[in-house]
Amino acid sequence: xxxxxxxxxxxxxxxxxxxxxxxxxxxxxxxxxxxxxxxxxxxxxxxxxxxxxxxxxxxxxxxxxxxxxxxxxxxxxxxxxxxxxxxxxxxxxx
Numbered sequence: 001x002x003x004x005x006x007x008x009x010x011x012x013x014x015x016x017x018x019x020x021x022x023x024x025x026x027x028x029x030x031x032x033x034x035x036x037x038x039x040x041x042x043x044x045x046x047x048x049x050x051x052x053x054x055x056x057x058x059x060x061x062x063x064x065x066x067x068x069x070x071x072x073x074x075x076x077x078x079x080x081x082x083x084x085x086x087x088x089x090x091x092x093x094x
Contacts, residue, residue: 009048018085025058035090
């Protein structure tokens, strides 16, 4: 776990996880594309602690000709929301 002074998950590491997972979710929509992020809006709702088991889920909301939109969330083993993200990515599907 990326440590902070409080033995929790670092916010920058959380953001990177959300970015990576949503990018791979978007890339599952044919034709697979790895474009650049246009917007990444992260909200942190609870600190993840050392020993937590985290689940990250992502859903592609829309994939168009040039942009794709995904929602992503991280929850702990108690199903408590740790962070969520709305990600817009340039994909150029044409």
